[in-house]
Amino acid sequence: MSDTSVRKEAKPKAYKPSELEARWQARWAETDLYKTDEDPDKRKHYALTMLPYPSGDLHVGHWYAMTPSDTRARYMRMRGYRVFFPIGFDAFGLPAENAAIQRGIHPHDWTYANIENMRGQLRQMGTMFDFDAEVVSCDPEYYKWNQWFFVKFFEKGLAYRKEAPVDWCPRDNTTLAREQVVGPDRVCERCGTPVIKKNLPQWLFRITDYVEELLDFSNLDWPERVETLQKNWIGRSEGAEIKFVIENFGDIEVFTTRPDTLFGATFFVMSSEHPAVAEITTDEQRPEVEAYVERASRMSEIDRTDVTREKSGAFTGAYATNPANGASIPVYIADYVLMGYGTGAIMAVPGQDERDWEFAEKYDLPIIRTVKPPEDFDGKAYVGEGLAMNSGFLDGLEVEEAKERMTRHLEAEGKGRATVTYRIRDWLISRQRYWGTPIPIIHCPDCGPVAVPEEDLPVLLPDEAEFMPTGESPLKLDPEFRNTTCPKCGGPAERDTDTMDTFMDSSWYQYRYLSPHYDDAPFDPERGKKWLPVDQYTGGVEHAVMHLLYTRFFTKVMRDLGLVDFDEPMERLFNQGIILGPDGNRMSKSRGNVVNPQDYVDKYGSDVLRSYLMFIGPWNEGGPWDGGGIEGVARWLRRTTTLVSGEPTSAEADPSELDRRTNRLIKKLTGDIEAFRFNTSIAALMEQTNFLLAIKGKVGEKEWDAALHNFALVLAPFAPHHAEEIWNELGEEKSVHLQSWPEWDEAAIFEETITLIVQVNGKVRDRIEAPADIEEEAAKELALASENVRAQMDGKKIRKAIYVPGRLVNLVVS
RNA sequence: GCCGGAGUGGCGGAAUCGGUAGACGCGCCGGACUCAAAAUCCGGUUCCCUCCGGGGAGUGUGGGUUCGAGUCCCACCUCCGGCACCA
Secondary structure, rough: OOOOOHHHHHHHOOHHHHHHHHHHHHHHHHHHOOOOOOOOOOOEEEEEOOOOOOOOOOOOOHHHHHHHHHHHHHHHHHOOOOOEOOOEEEOOOHHHHHHHHHHHOOOHHHHHHHHHHHHHHHHHOOOOHHHHHHHOOOOOHHHHHHHHHHHHHHHOOOOEEEEEEEEOOOOOEEEEEEEEOOOOOEEEEEEEEEEEEEEEOOOOOEEEHHHHHHHHOOOOOOOOHHHHHHHHHHEEEEEEEEEEEEOOOOOEEEEEHHHHHHHHOOEEEEEOOOOOOHHHHOOOOHHHHHHHHHHHOOHHHHHHHOOOOOOEEEEEEEEEOOOOOOOOOEEEEEOOOOOEEEEEOOEEEEEHHHHHHHHHHHHOOOOOOOOOOOOOOOOOOOOOOOOOOOHHHHOEEEHHHHHHHHHHHHHHHHHHEEEEEOOOOOEOOOOOOOOOOEEEEEOOOOOOEEEEOHHHHHOOOOOOOOOOOOOOOOOOOOOHHHHEEOOOOOOOEEEEEEOOOOOOHHHHHHHOOOOOOOOOOOOOHHHHHHHHHHHEEEEHHHHHOOHHHHHHHEEEEEEEOOOOOOOOHHHHHHOOEEOOOOOOOOOOOOOOOOOOHHHHHHOOOOHHHHHHHOOOOOOOOOEOOOOOHHHHHHHHHHHOOOOOOHHOOOOOOOOOHHHHHHHHHHHHHHHHHHHHHHHHHHHHHHHHHHHHHOOOOOOOOOOHHHHHHHHHHHHHHOOOOHHHHHHHOOOOOOOOHHHOOOOOHHHOOOOOEEEEEEEOOEEEEEEEEEEOOOOHHHHHHHHHHOOHHHHHOOOOEEEEEEEEEOEEEEEOOO
């Protein structure tokens, strides 16, 4: 017992990551270490991670999104850039209001309490976020500029009000943008409730004015996946609008991408919602048509859009004239023709269209092939390439040429014209909810909708609000808010009681970060010149057709308003994956597979959690959480703290490798971070740690010291607290995070000897140490001298010998 | 149905240019330390055969190109994601 005290003293000091991290975080805060560097002589780098919704606590998904992003921002800073890396809160939205309805807490209080809580958690994360730049979108100081933008859009004709059938979520009690309605069942993106159509006057933004520009990705370094999603969403298709004369009525236009098949149009189909249906229907057919329209309108969206359902329709009794050949063709209505696309009417060409074929078969309508299918074709409608047939002046032409000829012909005859149709609709902005930015419009019985004058902004969201269990908008029920006077004529008028889609907030937040308290404009133009646009954006791919499309649109409008002088908000984008629960499913409370990051921060510290999340696999892939796997990372980081003062391990390693390995590590990490390959970075850092501990005490002091300095430097972006601790133990006073990223010496990486692979007929038979610059002849001699090779040769002749310098010899024998 | 992405040990994954498949880590096995355990450290760990020299098979399946294929080409299977009657 008497010697225990002696042994205790000899032990290295206890490793307590939470103590270590708290100590450094306090020190960093004291020294303003992460205050944004404004040095004008440095190149700028604006790094941005998607801002979180203040739901209450940071979850592991936030860690997965933010900490690798932080690693890269730290790396850029060490590379000599001045780096701006802000964070904020996307603080408007329904959960706050639902909390109000369910628990009687005001959305404001709920939101700000959550923000307060999450601020603390964000700081504990140990990132280099500049908290001075923080933006909270539900603050009047912020949403005033939402309103300002709305007014600008309104003045430019980019915001307009329209009464039309819109998507309504009966559970969230609000309209939705088309982008927020998802899946074949057309459900609300937030809550999964099937949406219904409602006729309401709504504000829309004319994003369709910018479609052509939004299709241009040539100056963007964005994932192809996002590009494809946006292109598909915009859904550009080239074709023609063709006028059909309807007997006893007039013209109805159709849109088609296949004008070349016009000679094969044997019937005409309109959407049951087409406004001309009632007028063209003959008395005889009216009962049948009305019954069909009635049935179609009552059918749920789910049934209507079920592709597997048999086609159905009704004959209107009317006839149209095919403008190509003068044939009289019957006019049908059918629900497979959508009112929301093209003109809501089509020419049906069963010979070249599968849906039309199906319809023709059911209603026994004629089918004419106008494109010659290949000899072996035995299908029904033929949609492929081929020569035109049964098509008069088009016969014998390829599809592309026939399209063009027909379009020119129709244009000359005044019966049609080339046109482009898009799938994308204008962005519906109005929401019938309380917790959002009030739409700054006053409805005057005499002047119509009038914008609130700039000097009267912001239109404040009233604090007092009654939250109905039905979810009905409290603003509607608030006469004090609602009743006002018209800014134009001074007469009594009413405010718009809708609020804006919260995607409005996130469409321009990256600009507000620059000067969150600036009072004269959405952002300080001087700050803009210094920092814009965003250089590197990171976030989830789920925002591809909403946020990421809206913010591109916004930037283009801002450019046209003279606010910015570039076209795209974020030059480079990276999509991280999703971190799943241990069971491989998406984390959710109902599944009970939610991983709480705080548990791991408490146990292992922030460095371990962030390093583990980077180590788990490629960042863009995400993956299931493995609670056991994190142990390995925890062990590794603990070992790094023994580098300076701890004991060496007894593993075998060659100390003369030190310089080469250090240089190789720097090179590897540089390439990895540039390409977001954090998982292999961590692996390389682990390898180096194992190596360093094995050779500890076996190399010169100077060499050892240099190696540890370099190790701390390259560790810094990944495990900022541990790196700082090592750096400090090495006797350095100035933070490791203010140092430059080390350079590597390519010459030091060069190896003098290589392992020459010797193959016989492509199979590895031996591995021989050889000089790196070994000549072909010498390499072959070495190969032939090998016992293993000779055993394989056994009386056979060498036909050929392949030599790959510095790598292998392959002897081809038979 | 269409458009993407992906299939590699027991598990997460590595192999960046067609040239040693399985880096790094988890788990497991064995050893050291310990009265013992935990922690820690060391070694081993794709599978099958083996006379312990080595041999055979192997990156979803089947073909192909090549001296050589996880990597390139063709056909297919499975999983994940997106879109879905868009004329």
